Amino acid sequence: MDDQGCPRCKTTKYRNPSLKLMVNVCGHTLCESCVEMLFIRGSGNCQECDTPLRKNNFRVQLFKDPTVDKEVEIRKKVLKIYKNDCNFPGLREYNDYLELIEEIVYNLTHNMDLENTKQMMEQYQRENKEIIQKNKIKLTREQEELEELLAMERQEIEQRRLLQIKEEKRQVLAKKKNKQALLDELESSQLPATLLLAQHKDRSAQLEAELEKQRQIVKPTTFSTGIMMSSGSNPSYAAPDRDQALTGRGRGLVGCGVLGSLHTRDPCSWPGACRLACTQFRTAWSSDAGQKISLQPVPKIEEVLYLYKPIHVETYGPPLPDLENLGRFGYLNHVRAASPQDLAGGYTSNLACHRALQDAFSGLFLQSV
Amino acid sequence: MYHNSSQKKFWTFPREDDLETLRFQANQKFRAKVLGSGKAAVNESLFLEPHEEKVIFKHYEKRLLDFCAIFKPVMPKSVVGTACMYFRRFYLNNSVMEYHPRTIMLTCTFLACKVDEFNVSSTQFVGNLGESPAGQDKALEQILEYELLLVQQLNFHLVIHNPYRPFEGFLIDLKTRYPALENPEVLRKAADEFLNRAAMTDAGLLFPPSQIALTAILNGASRAGLTMESYLTECMGLKDDRETLSKMIDSMRCKYSGVCFYLVCRVLCCGNSTRGL
Numbered sequence: 001m002d003d004q005g006c007p008r009c010k011t012t013k014y015r016n017p018s019l020k021l022m023v024n025v026c027g028h029t030l031c032e033s034c035v036e037m038l039f040i041r042g043s044g045n046c047q048e049c050d051t052p053l054r055k056n057n058f059r060v061q062l063f064k065d066p067t068v069d070k071e072v073e074i075r076k077k078v079l080k081i082y083k084n085d086c087n088f089p090g091l092r093e094y095n096d097y098l099e100l101i102e103e104i105v106y107n108l109t110h111n112m113d114l115e116n117t118k119q120m121m122e123q124y125q126r127e128n129k130e131i132i133q134k135n136k137i138k139l140t141r142e143q144e145e146l147e148e149l150l151a152m153e154r155q156e157i158e159q160r161r162l163l164q165i166k167e168e169k170r171q172v173l174a175k176k177k178n179k180q181a182l183l184d185e186l187e188s189s190q191l192p193a194t195l196l197l198a199q200h201k202d203r204s205a206q207l208e209a210e211l212e213k214q215r216q217i218v219k220p221t222t223f224s225t226g227i228m229m230s231s232g233s234n235p236s237y238a239a240p241d242r243d244q245a246l247t248g249r250g251r252g253l254v255g256c257g258v259l260g261s262l263h264t265r266d267p268c269s270w271p272g273a274c275r276l277a278c279t280q281f282r283t284a285w286s287s288d289a290g291q292k293i294s295l296q297p298v299p300k301i302e303e304v305l306y307l308y309k310p311i312h313v314e315t316y317g318p319p320l321p322d323l324e325n326l327g328r329f330g331y332l333n334h335v336r337a338a339s340p341q342d343l344a345g346g347y348t349s350n351l352a353c354h355r356a357l358q359d360a361f362s363g364l365f366l367q368s369v
Numbered sequence: 370m371y372h373n374s375s376q377k378k379f380w381t382f383p384r385e386d387d388l389e390t391l392r393f394q395a396n397q398k399f400r401a402k403v404l405g406s407g408k409a410a411v412n413e414s415l416f417l418e419p420h421e422e423k424v425i426f427k428h429y430e431k432r433l434l435d436f437c438a439i440f441k442p443v444m445p446k447s448v449v450g451t452a453c454m455y456f457r458r459f460y461l462n463n464s465v466m467e468y469h470p471r472t473i474m475l476t477c478t479f480l481a482c483k484v485d486e487f488n489v490s491s492t493q494f495v496g497n498l499g500e501s502p503a504g505q506d507k508a509l510e511q512i513l514e515y516e517l518l519l520v521q522q523l524n525f526h527l528v529i530h531n532p533y534r535p536f537e538g539f540l541i542d543l544k545t546r547y548p549a550l551e552n553p554e555v556l557r558k559a560a561d562e563f564l565n566r567a568a569m570t571d572a573g574l575l576f577p578p579s580q581i582a583l584t585a586i587l588n589g590a591s592r593a594g595l596t597m598e599s600y601l602t603e604c605m606g607l608k609d610d611r612e613t614l615s616k617m618i619d620s621m622r623c624k625y626s627g628v629c630f631y632l633v634c635r636v637l638c639c640g641n642s643t644r645g646l
Binding site: 313314315316317329330331333334335353355356357358359360361362363364366 | 370371372373377530534535536537538539540541542544545546577578579580582583
């Protein structure tokens with residue numbers, strides 16, 4: 001997405017990080033500022049294909065390829081009309097229907113056969129007016145339900161946050177009280193000071209332990225992907241029942257997300273659980289009833305300790321001084337010195353010297369039996 | 370390095386007889402192949418005997434060395450050594466009758482240039498042949514045809530350890546650790562000659578290159594009348610392995626019939642007796 005630029009002003013995300021590319025019905029992109037400039041009047045012509053466009057038809061680009069965006073728009077419009085998902089006598093007819101929709105979308109996207117397609121669409125619209133009306137109403141109802149769910153989730157999150165804040169306040173208060181109690185006792189009681197201090201330490205240790213335990217019992221929060229957090233000591237999935245129902249039928253479901261429910265064609269052959277799942281706002285995606293993440297430390301594995309033994313290569317010859325010590329023994333006096341160019345390239349004279357000596361000593365003691 | 374190279378593992382043979390056996394087997398294999406393929410007009414007498422093959426081999430080896438000598442740009446010695454070794458190894462397992470030595474010789478040189486990173490383009494290479502351009506092209510075609518076969522017959526063992534670098538190493542070591550010898554450079558010429566002659570023998574297939582280089586030096590020293598006893602004993606710690614060296618020098622002597630080697634042998638044998646081996 002980063003390397004794309006506006007075809008008119010050639011600006012990119014690099015130069016203007018808040019750049020937004022907009023796509024119109026003809027499938028060509030323009031950056032926001034260019035749209036502002038060209039369509040000040042409200043309507044104009046696309047600079048690449050010269051089709052008359054309106055400013056409010058521009059949508060922010062979601063996909064890298066603007067033709068994909070164009071197709072998405074067209075698909076949405078087509079599906080609003082062709083929303084007949086329930087009245088099919090068999091699989092063959094349903095598939096034909098789907099293929100018809102695809103053809104229409106393809107034709108409209110690639111500007112092929114536009115009149116015929118449009119005529120077909122209008123005809124279909126006229127024929128199935130009532131069905132389309134009903135679908136429209138259903139659509140709005142679904143949307144409302146979703147809005148409700150979202151609001152509920154938001155409320156839940158708020159509540160949880162408030163609870164947490166309260167907890168923390170309580171803990172701080174408890175600690176303060178403890179300290180205060182110690183001071184009071186030191187003042188008033190007759191017991192020796194050391195005993196009092198020991199008692200105080202005990203009490204604060206107890207408090208700490210309680211706090212730790214509470215933190216460990218992370219409530220089995222159910223995430224919408226079905227993953228469950230547990231402390232490991234609680235192996236059962238103490239999940240609310242609806243998750244159970246969900247995961248039980250989970251295997252058949254394929255990604256009914258929130259958005260998915262809008263576009264889903266659910267023929268009547270699918271179980272009602274699909275609907276149930278959708279309205280419960282879960283991506284019902286489960287392998288074996290969800291994965292579990294444990295919060296306990298990983299168990300230690302005891303193994304034999306590795307002992308390093310340096311590698312020994314048999315050269316069948318006398319021993320050779322190391323590369324670094326060659327200079328010390330005076331070998332380098334008899335080798336051609338490295339010129340500055342050689343040194344710049346990384347060559348030093350002890351490399352050649354060492355190589356020659358290595359070759360001289362290698363295999364010297366070999367005997368052919 | 371030589372001690373973990375393919376040359377040590379696969380291409381260093383314990384005895385000369387092994388080499389003779391291999392060559393004989395190659396000869397036999399070719400004969401059987403031709404007779405087995407049943408071509409009518411094949412005369413038994415056309416086949417080469419092993420000793421005849423050897424003569425041809427030596428002849429083409431000489432031509433290889435001459436070709437490398439007149440090569441422009443000047444070919445480094447290691448490339449020549451590598452080419453020679455490839456030639457030798459190839460005809461260890463194949464018969465001269467099967468593949469013409471001239472093409473193989475050129476292919477060996479070509480491959481050696483590539484392996485030793487002596488960069489010569491193919492056109493430049495055949496330009497050194499001294500024929501008409503058409504002849505050069507034909508030669509190039511043949512080279513490229515035989516190249517894969519050559520690599521295959523070498524069993525893809527392309528790294529050759531020549532005695533030239535060990536020789537340099539010994540000179541450096543002599544200069545550093547053996548001040549008794551005033552100017553080791555005097556040895557260079559004689560040793561060079563020795564190594565050139567060693568390349569024309571089977572020495573590369575029988576001994577490690579470091580031993581060949583050491584023998585070259587000892588030979589040079591004995592020719593100049595210098596003794597290097599103490600070098601061998603003190604610096605090399607070669608106490609137990611004189612036997613080997615003497616054996617090696619013996620065998621080299623057989624090939625060259627040089628009197629000098631006798632001297633070297635004697636030197637070492639004296640050394641042996643004085644140390645009570």
